[in-house]
Every structure is written in C-alpha cells, then in structure tokens.
Amino acid sequence: MKLQQAKRHQVKLRLGLSGASGFGKSYSALLLAFGITNDWSKIAVIDTENGSASLYSHLGNYNVLSLLEPFSPERYIEAIKTCENASIEVIIIDSISHEWSGKGGCLQIHEQLGGRFQDWAKLTPRHTAFIDAILQSKCHVITTVRKKIDYSMDRDSNGKTKVIKHGLKDITREGFSYELTVDFEVVNESHLVKASKDRTGLFMDKPEFVINASTGKKLIAWCNEGISIDQIKNEIENCKSIELLKHIYSKYSTVQNEIKPLIIERKQRLESLDTQLINTKDIVESPNTLPNGINSK
Template sequence: MKLQQAKRHQVKLRLGLSGASGFGKSYSALLLAYGITNDWSKIAIIDTENGSASLYSHLGDYNVLSLEAPYSPERYIEAINTCEASENIEVIIVDSITMEWSGSGGCLDMHSKLGGRFADWSIVTPRHQSFIDAILKSNCHVVTTVRKKMDYSMDRDSNGKTKVIKHGLKDITREGFSYELTVDFEIINDKHLAKVSKDRTGLFTNKPEFIINASTGKKLIAWCNEGISIEQITQEIKNCSSIIDLKHIYDKHSSVQSEIKSLVLRRKEELEALKNQLIDQKEIVNPIKTENNGIDS
C-alpha cells in the first residue's frame, strides 16, 4: 500500500443510452459510434431487438451480430467475445442489455425458475456480474442501450385511500448499472433529445438537451485519447531491461494494470530466460578457462 501521483491514462469508453421504445436508442448509438471510429466497418452491434439494427444499414457497412433467446448472461458474454475476436472492431454496441435482465432466459427468468426465493439470487447474481465484467474489461469501446418503463407504487393518501403514484421512467436492468459507466445519456422524447444523467468526462454536465450524433462521439474520443496511451506503456515494457524496472512500470500505471499485466508477465519471462542464458554461457566459459590454466602451468 503506497501513495502515487495521479496520472491520466487513455481509456476505453463505457457509455449508456436509455430511453423508451421508439426514442431512437439504436440510431443514436450508431451515430455516436461512428463519431468515435470514423469508420463504419469498425463498429459491431449485438442486436437483441428482432433485427432492428439492420434498419439503419443505409448509414454504412457496420457489423451486426443477431442474438436471440435465451438471453442468458453467458450468451451475451459469448457475443461480446466474438466481436472482440475481430481485430477490426473498435466499438461494440450492446442493443439492448434489457433482455439480459428481463428477457426469456435472462436473470429474472432464471431467478423465477429457481424458485423465486431471495436465496436464489446467490446463483443468479454472479452470472449477471460476469456479464457486467465482460463489458467493463472489454478492449473495445462499449455502448449499451437499455429500455425504460414507467415506475409505479401503491401509496395511501391522507384519507387512507390507496392510489397509484407515478415515479417516472426507470431503466429495465439491474439497479446500479449506471454507476459503472463513463457517461450515461437518457433520450427523453421521440424527438431524440438527450440529457446526461452521469458524466465523468465533464463534457456534457450542465449542458442543455441535445441530439446525439457523430460529433458527440468525436468529443468523447478526444477526451479518451488524452494522457498516456497503452501503446506508449507497451513500448516502455518492451524496452525494460530488468525485473526491478519492470515492477516499477507496473506499479506506476496502476489504473491500467489489468490491461498491461499479460505484457508485463511476458517480458518478465523473457528477462528471466535471458538471465538464465547468460548464466549458462558463463558456466561454459569458466571450465574452459580452468582447463587452459592447467595446460599453461
């Protein structure tokens, strides 16, 4: 445990787009993704909305992965891994994550089939968390969309009568997902106007409602690219000549350790192999010197 000076590293975006049906989540996500990549072929959309992702094929040659029921966390993870396996993909759009929670074979369905008891969440929750981890640890930028529904409660008024209270629209996914995001946009009407509900970038905080488009993505990728890049750190690791220096690099870049750990371990193995090779060469040279000394005497 030690204090370190804060350093700004380049990051991968974790974006959320929420809104009611028909408010333009898929369309907005595609435009935003294009602003990030400036290349439609580098975008993959995981479509759980009955082929709706292909409705916008006129925009460009983006990639579509159709995902049908059962909407288990594991099938979502497999879809994300499939997109990541393509070296060309830079942005993954998960449209939508709602089905992983409330769709056929999703978390609520699994919980119900287990018996619907509180204790059954101990089985479902780790599977759901694995899905969240797949999003957070992805080596691509990830845009998620989520449906909203009206949230109600039954309350009693001052006369003791029961009445229905509307609490506004609520995301159809497990509560707390937005805390994991870099930016969370809410599309508020069928005119596609959006507002930000969470913004770690500061780019959209206290700004008026706006329509998400490619320029939104360009602003976000410019923010992402500030600071030290993974490519620069990779070069540092490759140039490292001792295990002590390698440990220093790993400790210095604590915020991206999960991304550089495999590179560090690989370089450590290379340095250890080089060290063993030098020891072997020294052992070969020393007996020769001893033999020569015996002849000279």
C-alpha cells in the same frame, strides 16, 4: 499500499443510452460510434432487438451480430469476445435489458432456481461477469437500455392504498450507470438527450441536444488525452528487469487490466533470458564440460 501522483491515461469509453421504445437509441448509438471511429467497418452491433440494427444499414457497412434467446450473461459475454476477436473498435450492445429481464435472462434464471433470496448467490457472479466483460473490453462499448414506467403501492394520509407513478426506470440491474463514462437519457421521440452522468464534463448541465457524429468526435478527443496505451506498451517492451515491470504495473493502475497480459509476457521473457544467462555462466565456469555432456578433453 502507497500513494502516487494522479496521471491521466487514455481510456476506452463506456457509454450508456437509455430511453423508451421508439426514442431513437439504436440510431443515436450508431452515430456516436461513427464519430468515435470514422470507419463504419470497425463498428459492430450486438442486436437483441429482433433485427432492428439492420434498419439503418443505409448509414454504412457496419457489422451486426444477431443475439437470440436465451439471453444469458454467458451468451452476451461470448458475443462481446467475438467482436473483440474480429478487431472491432466500437461495440454497441442493443440492448442489455434482455440480459436482465429477457427470456433466459437473469430474472428468469432466478425464478428457475427457485426464486429465493439466497438463489442470487448463484446468479450474481454470472451477472457480474457480464458487467466485467463490458468494463474490461479492449473496445469502446456503447450500451442501450430500455425504460419502463415505475410504480409503487403507497398509503395516503387517510390510510388508503393507492398506486404512485414514479416516472421511467431502466430495465437492468440497479447500479449499472455508476460504471459508465457517460450516461445519456433519450427524453422524447425527437431524439433529444440529456446527460444523467458525465465523467468527461462535456455534457453535464448542458441543454438537451440531438446526438450526431460530432458527439462521438468530442468523446474520442477526450479519451485520447494523456498517456496512450501504445506508449505504455513500448515502456513494457523496453523494460530490463522484473522489478521495473512491477513498478510500471503499479504506476499505471487505471489501465492494469489492459497491460497485465503484456506485463506477464515480458516477465516470462525476462525469466527465460535469466535462465539462459545462468546456464551460460555455468558452462564458462566449468570449462571442462561442454553442452550435452561432451567432455572438452
């Protein structure tokens, strides 16, 4: 455990778009994605909304992966991996609500397990793995979330029970928005959005606006500030000792998930090189013995 100076690294976006049905979440997500990549072919939509992603095919030649029920966490994870393996740059998951409340989603799985509180011990790790697949993806990820009206049963001053309307609530497990870089809420049918969370500082406390490609361009410019992953990869590749590798891994703590495979690969190559040097040294120090047990005499 040690303190280290804060450094800004280039990051992958984790964006959220929430809103009621018909408010333009899918369309806004596509415009955001194009602003980020400037290349429709590098965008993929994981579509759980009955083919709605294809309604906007006139925009460009983006990719669609239709995800049908059951909407288990594992099937979402498989879809994300499929997009990553296809060298996609921006993944749009439209929507993540089905993973929570759709057929074969977490709530239904919990009910099938018995619906008891202790059954969450089996299910929570599966949902967490789905969230981790989003957070640890090598792609930029945009998620859309459905909203529903939230009610509760309360007692008034006379002790009578009445239904209280609390507004709209995201249809996913509570707390997901905390993981996002920016969380946009689409507030009406005119596609106006506001930022309910914004780590970039670009949109918080600003007037409501309509998302377009320039929104994505602003976000990718913010992402690309600081040290790039390519620079870190080059530093790893040129590393000459395992001790220095450990230092690099510790230094770039915010991108450890991305650089860990590179660190391991370089470590294995250094260890292999050390083994070869030891074997060569043994041969030099024992001149009467040649490789493969051949005697020099």
